[in-house]
Amino acid sequence: MAAFTIPNTQHAAVVPHSGDAIEIKTDFPVKTQAELAPGECLVKLHCTGVCHTDLHAAMGDWPIPPKTPLVGGHEGVGIIVAIGDNTSHSPVKVGDRVGIKWLADSCLNCEQCRKGREQTCVEAKLSGYTVDGTFQQYVVSYVNHVTKIPDGFDSNAAASILCAGVTVYRAIKYSQTTPGDWIVLPGAGGGLGHLAVQYAKVAGLRVIAVDTGADKKALCLSLGADKWIDFKESKDIVADILAITDGLGAHSAVVTAASSSGYKQAIEYLRNGGTLMAVGLPGKATLEASIFFTVFKSISILGSYVGNRQDAAEAIDIAARGQVKCSFALKQLSDLSAVYEGMTKGTVAGRIVLEMPQ
Structure with a gap:
């Protein structure tokens, strides 16, 4: 396959320091x-996609601070245009479409990795947090952790499956439920x-959707709640x-909501032997629950953090076959600040996907 032409500079959305306004740079290297190091790909x-986690990364309001300056983002879809020299046994090649x-790695x-908990590896690299992420035209990633996107699956539709989809898929997978x-x-x-x-x-499963607003009600019911x-x-x-x-x-x-109230109520409305899957990540809130009724009702409380490579492959496969569809609005990289504002106000229904300048 012919080599791709790689430019020296690109467009990128950069946060200089935590809490700073986003700067759209056109000369980012x-x-x-x-x-590229062995194992890396461009x-x-x-x-x-844009995730609420990206907003936390930009604000730096989680207990573990992100790197700065930071290019956020972790739901990217694109084409591999280069692989580092001396990369052995790569599962992907130049020209592959990946997520x-x-x-990231x-x-x-x-x-942790051997037990399928790659996401809790002490050497884990996190896209858009500990390494620069997908709010740029070209991103350095890692051949062992990119996810192949099936032919015929629209890139815009696939983007948010890579985080939002994988995260909830794994949580439901381990929720100790049956049909x-x-x-x-x-x-x-x-x-x-x-x-x-x-x-x-x-x-x-039978779904009880909890949220607020006419738009979100219509969305949830149309999806089968x-x-x-x-x-x-x-x-x-x-x-x-x-x-x-x-x-x-x-x-x-x-519980995907980034507030403590959703966690506190769950212990009360779960039946005996029920399971609380903790997914949403409020920055400073604590999980408060009655110890007596947690024990008395034999409630399981499980933290579920994103997903491993197999979870990603399964979640993408289900969506590629049309069984799950992401409701999203298309915007441009330059709209990122406005998207964050909507997230802060809680007015974003579904997902936002940013198209890259080509």
């Missing part, structure tokens, strides 16, 4: 093929939540969920 991006996830040899069980999805109308509704339906609860209109969310589930409570809850 691009690594040459000769500068991907020319077509698009990238870039939050987990891991050692693959430690206990016909009730699952509660707080934040169901958001970027992660609307995908969780669909993956839950693929798993044969069995019941809707508007948390601003409900006088008692716990009572509403118990009423829906014949007084027994839900079998599981996957």
Whole structure:
């Protein structure tokens, strides 16, 4: 295959220091093929999704600070245009269309990696957090962790599956549920939540969607949610969920909302033996729950952090076959500041995907 022409500079959205305004640079450097280390690849991006995690990275409000200056983003889809010299046994080649996830790289040899928990590897590199991410035209990634995108699967539609989709897919996969069980999805109308509704339906679960607003209600019900609860209109969310589930409570809850209230209520509305999957990452909130009723009801509380390579392959395959579709709006890289503003106000329904300048 003929070599790709790689420019010296590119467009990139850069946060100089945590909390600073985004700067759109047109002269951000691009690594040459000769500068790539073994195992690294250079991907020319077509698009990238925008995740609430990217907003936290820009603000630097999580307990573990990001690198700065920072190019955020971790839901990119593009073409591999170069691979570092002396890369052995690469599962991908130049010209392949691949996706870039939050987990950019891991050692693959430690206990965590061997047990399929690559995302908790102590040597993990995180796209758009500890290494520069996908808010740029060309991004350096790693051959062992990019995800192949199936032919015929639209790049814009695939982008958000790489984080939002993988994250909720894994959480539902390990939610200790079986077909016909009730699952509660707080934040169901958001970027992660609307995908969780669909993956839950693929798993044969009955979905109680919890969120607020007419647009999000319409979205959730159109995607197959069995019941809707508007948390601003409900006088008692716990009572509403118990009423829906014949007084027994839900079998599981996957909390994607970035607030502590969704976690606190779950212990009350889960049935005996239920499972709380903690997914959303509020920066400073704590998980408060009744120890007595957590024990008395035999409640499991499990943290579920993104997904491994196999989770990504499965989530992408389900979406590529049309069983899960991301609801997204297309915008440009230059719109990123406005997108963050919408996320802060909670007015974004579904997902935002940025097209890269070509």
